[in-house]
Structure formats: structure tokens, C-alpha cells
Amino acid sequence: MMALEKDADAAAHWPQGQYEQIFLRAGHPSRLALVIGEDAAVQGFLVARQIDAEFEIENVVVAGSVRRRGLGTRLVGELLRLAHSQGAKAVFLEVRESNRGARALYEKCGFTEIGHRKRYYQDPEEAAVLYRLDLA
Numbered sequence: 001m002m003a004l005e006k007d008a009d010a011a012a013h014w015p016q017g018q019y020e021q022i023f024l025r026a027g028h029p030s031r032l033a034l035v036i037g038e039d040a041a042v043q044g045f046l047v048a049r050q051i052d053a054e055f056e057i058e059n060v061v062v063a064g065s066v067r068r069r070g071l072g073t074r075l076v077g078e079l080l081r082l083a084h085s086q087g088a089k090a091v092f093l094e095v096r097e098s099n100r101g102a103r104a105l106y107e108k109c110g111f112t113e114i115g116h117r118k119r120y121y122q123d124p125e126e127a128a129v130l131y132r133l134d135l136a
């Protein structure tokens, strides 16, 4: 997962410890990872966390060699199914304004733009676009 993330400039970049926490029994209790793998190689993953009756998608990455084959859609779709089955009311996320590909993916999955946050990201500085999808 870390190798994929490092290869994707537009992904959220986390330290190793934060990934390890997802898989520790005593780790962050409300964070989950969905992983698509083939022949022991991770081809894509999504990390999200539950905050009361909402889920936040924190990162989605698909390997460069297998993009535009529907894996991102599968990951987001699976998270929406999971959130719905757990009674969540909504899923939200934020993404770099310039990340056209990811924004197109989220909009195709039914997310609606609900706002902007100026200078939200650093290195390089950029606004965030906030998206939300109501499950009710």
C-alpha cells in the first residue's frame, strides 16, 4: 500500500506507522482499509474512517498500470455498500482542486460538491474541494 501511495503524487501521504495502525488490534478502531490484490500484489486500496454516523474517505489509490479499468469505482462502491450496511447517513471526503481524475471518479459515484477550503493542502499549497454523498 505504501509503495502504491508513494508512486501517486496526488494521493494522501502517510507515515508507515499510520498504515500499521489500521491493522493493529489496538489501532484506530474506526479506520478501515479495502484492498484489491492479484498474485500478492496490491493493485489498489481505499482507506476510510467512521465518525459517528458518517464515513470519511481518506485515501484512494490505484496502481498506475491498471487505472481506468474500474478499480477505483469498485473501491468507492464497496465502501458505500459497507457504510450503508452499517447504518451510516453520509460519506464525505476532500480532494485537491486540481485532481480532475479523482474528482471525476467521485462525481461518477454520486458525490456532490459541497464547498471549498482555501490553502487546505501544503507542498504544493492548494485548495480542497469537499464532497458529500447522502446514503439516507
Ligand SMILES: CC(C)(COP(=O)(O)OP(=O)(O)OC[C@H]1O[C@@H](n2cnc3c(N)ncnc32)[C@H](O)[C@@H]1OP(=O)(O)O)[C@@H](O)C(=O)NCCC(=O)NCCS
Pocket (backbone or CB within 6 Å): 008, 009, 010, 011, 012, 058, 059, 060, 061, 062, 063, 066, 067, 068, 069, 070, 071, 072, 073, 074, 095, 099, 100, 101, 102, 104, 105, 106, 108
Ligand atoms: C483517482 C484514481 C483512484 C482513479 O482510479 P481508477 O481505477 O483509474 O478509476 P476508474 O477506472 O474506476 O474510473 C472511473 C471514472 O472516473 C473518471 N476518471 C478516473 N481517472 C480519470 C482521469 N485521470 N481523468 C479523467 N477522468 C478520470 C472517469 O470518469 C472514469 O470513468 P471512465 O474510465 O469510464 O471514463 C486513480 O487515478 C489514482 O490512484 N490516482 C492517484 C491517487 C489519487 O489521486 N487519489 C485520490 C485522492 S486521495
